[in-house]
Amino acid sequence: MRKILVIGAGKSASYLIKYLLDKSESEDLIVIVGDINFSHAKKLTQDHDNAQAIQLDIHDKSSRQNAIKNCDIVVSMLPARFHIEAAKDCISFGKHMVTASYISEAMQKLNKAASQKGLVFMNEIGVDPGIDHMSAMQVIDRIRDKGGKIILFESFTGGLVAPESDNNLWHYKFTWNPRNVVVAGQGGAAKFLQEGTYKYIPYNRLFRRTEFLDVEGYGRFEAYANRDSLKYQSAYGLDNAKTLYRGTMRRVGFSRAWNIFVQLGMTDDEYTIDDSENMSYRDFVNAFLPYSPTDSVELKFRHALKIDQDDIVWDKLLELDIFSNKKMVGLKKATPAQILQKILMDSWTLAEDDKDMIVMYHKFGYELNGEKHQIDSTMVTLGEDQTYTAMAKTVGLPVAIATLAILNEKITTPGVQMPITKEVYEPILKELEAYNITFKETEVPYLGYNQLNL
């Protein structure tokens, strides 16, 4: 029996563990699930004969090392900052490792040691990063194989609420870490490449420079730029591409309304608001508006942001009840971002029977035989329920498939890596199709830079 150690039994581990347990008989697997909270681990193993739940504190060296020594491959589903100690142990004890996280500098430094020991350290193999890498590289390699030259690559992903559960004016609910949504785009200007020219968007303009994306059967979406669209330029072999753009998808209208919070300063996470605990939502809003003994917070707000009385943005704000003088913030020494998050969680938390949705959209522009072409490729995955969410499925399945492929020596190239080689993406994308994670490709006229994005 081969032993797989899964560390972290959080949201994204459900599908991963289910996949591995479903294969455990035919593949001779024991799946050991370790979590700092034993009951979480126990819940996901569900008394399966080939599963074992253990209490595991990643910071407890001896129990961590004992668990790692005792397995054949380690899957870390912990937050990215916790991988490195386990990764070092994997080097020491000669174990493969899989994570869905971005490759940190510390992780990258283990590349030489992993390579020398013949260990596969597969990272960025969730949905974004993960499925985006694999699905993009599959098309890019195919275009190259027939002699085409990539001149444009744009890639967008969104974690959204499924259409059947989409019942608020923002067309948005939190399907993942709410904090990441509130502080999205902060920390520096977004940088991308348009027709050979570097372009920069500061945070305060980010949500006003969106572009539209139509997905057949699902309608129109919009996307705002990620901070660094050039991150994978070299890894993807796109050093000669003229347009590179990566973004985050939302339903149309989200960004224009979100920009209101950005403009007022409500998404700032760098300082704490005085006496935040005893503020009403209305007091919080008023802290960003000038004092007046007579004018209402509503009128000051409309005036400051130039919001007409018939603007749908206003209804979106009212829906969140941000002008309530009854609802209290109740958070001590909270930043504006933390307070805003709390207000949003009142409205945007998934209900018991709500389902989520992952949407991905790639654009590939290329030259072949002197002519320009474009392929658009889209993927939509819907969640089943609150445990088997689209997010858990699209993160967990590629991790699980890669883990088994490494154990079965179908993926053998050692070293710290992400899934951008045929050896890795072909078998994984093939198997994902069986789980209805499929891309729909269409040939469209080459558009070049996005002409609507003025």
Add this chain to the structure above:
Amino acid sequence: MRKILVIGAGKSASYLIKYLLDKSESEDLIVIVGDINFSHAKKLTQDHDNAQAIQLDIHDKSSRQNAIKNCDIVVSMLPARFHIEAAKDCISFGKHMVTASYISEAMQKLNKAASQKGLVFMNEIGVDPGIDHMSAMQVIDRIRDKGGKIILFESFTGGLVAPESDNNLWHYKFTWNPRNVVVAGQGGAAKFLQEGTYKYIPYNRLFRRTEFLDVEGYGRFEAYANRDSLKYQSAYGLDNAKTLYRGTMRRVGFSRAWNIFVQLGMTDDEYTIDDSENMSYRDFVNAFLPYSPTDSVELKFRHALKIDQDDIVWDKLLELDIFSNKKMVGLKKATPAQILQKILMDSWTLAEDDKDMIVMYHKFGYELNGEKHQIDSTMVTLGEDQTYTAMAKTVGLPVAIATLAILNEKITTPGVQMPITKEVYEPILKELEAYNITFKETEVPYLGYNQLNL
């Protein structure tokens, strides 16, 4: 003969040294001017019999310590970060010290040692900080002495171009460090107090939340908020004040036009622009606008910022020649802020015969015998030429006067301090009057919060 060591013979040292040399006969003074560049020191001492110029590198321990040992008091006119080594030597050798800089944490830590040795370490005794402290505390103490209770304090300072040299559309030229102007307001939300409520303004709104200030004989100014208006709340004894606001003054219209740069991201100092060296000014502007093969940079700019064709803001931009495709940036790996600074220096550098101006405006609201009152106090100082500028005068004179007062034991309270006690401000403000640095006070109806600042 008493020996005064002045370290740093930069812009702000001219008046300071002139004052001390003018008094050197009657007061038995030797003024030693040390600068890393000997010729700078030599220029300001002008072969005066009681002056001595020396080459002094603040980082060269032995020459620094020899110079400090050999004097009775040290005046450091270096940038604030360079004071601390000299300050520690002053403690070791028992010398008083004077600077015009904000009290750093490191400086504050020397308070105990300075106090124990009976040494006066006077700081923040230039113009802002300096004259603002003294002139404000004089009025605050007077109101308190007659039983009044301060409920509002607002304070504004501007370093501007004198009316006779005010010949551009921005009504602004660089009269001090240009870099500080370009990055002004960055690094966190501005915080202030209005009628008992904390208010916060994010950077992207800072230049749209100005208030107007009228100075008799000089017309109308505007002011944007400083980052921390509450910094001196306790030091001034204003813990019960309901409105506290500090700001920076500009001519009306500056901020609305400056906000264009803020919105586009051109003031960002946190990242470098690719290939900045070979960009034209037009390329730089275009980096913040979407690509188009046909639309002009001008139209994209107007559309992005919603600038009408007859908006004066547009003329201000044209005046700076920011759309030039001939003028080159020519700076390697430059940040947007560095590039913008270069563009502005083309237009905003003082000409040979230009004069500068310092403007200060305080508002004091108070309650006395159940009634509310307000005193507005204004000061305007004009420069004489490019050496004896208003900035050098208002920074250098209070430093010089304080230095002599400490030598003459008129200021004796030891420790690290700023000029907020009567012992300090009364004699200095009195003497400044002889140099035409005077405040004009007017009783006005109590207005409370600024009603125009919506």
